[in-house]
Amino acid sequence: MITRRSINKAKVPAIRTLRDYLDEQDQLLDSVMKILNKEYRAIKERKIEQLESISEEKSSYMLKLQSNDQRLKLHPDAALLKTDYRARVEAIKNKLQKCKEMNEVNGKLISLALAANRRLSSVLMKARDQMTRNMTYTDKGNTVATGPLRVNTNV
Numbered sequence: 290m291i292t293r294r295s296i297n298k299a300k301v302p303a304i305r306t307l308r309d310y311l312d313e314q315d316q317l318l319d320s321v322m323k324i325l326n327k328e329y330r331a332i333k334e335r336k337i338e339q340l341e342s343i344s345e346e347k348s349s350y351m352l353k354l355q356s357n358d359q360r361l362k363l364h365p366d367a368a369l370l371k372t373d374y375r376a377r378v379e380a381i382k383n384k385l386q387k388c389k390e391m392n393e394v395n396g397k398l399i400s401l402a403l404a405a406n407r408r409l410s411s412v413l414m415k416a417r418d419q420m421t422r423n424m425t426y427t428d429k430g431n432t433v434a435t436g437p438l439r440v441n442t443n444v
Contacts, residue, residue, distance in 0.1 A: 307369055310361050311377050317357065318384045321350045325391040332398045356365075 324347045331339040361367065372379050424435055 304364065307361070307364055307366055307374055310357055310364065311374060311381065314354065314357050314361070314381050315384070317350055318356050318381065318388060321347065322391065323387050324350065324386070325388060329354070329391070329398070332395060332402065335402070343359060414426050 318394055324343060328340065328343045328347065331337075331343060361370065
């Protein structure tokens, strides 16, 4: 049963000012840019083991951005975003666009790296298959190279 006392005890977050939300959005975007730069360096330096943690960190910040954006849209003074805070909103939108572009570049680099790894894997598998095709087993279960890959050791 809901009572006046239970309503008063419920924790309702205080509504902050638009400026506070915009400041937070700006700081979050700065953090995302740093993460995207870190991701770019990890891709460039082929530090694949770092990409998973970077991706998790990036996802966490993206969720925070979405949540903050939702709070801005639902704010009682949201109409001021189109008038009084217009320049600030445009600057934040530009920063967001820059983040999207950086993320797209990183995505393309990851795709290229994956394609290169698949090609390398294919070459190695073909070499392995050719090598094993020219192998036979002796009566004791040992392998012996036959055919064109056999190296003459009697010379």
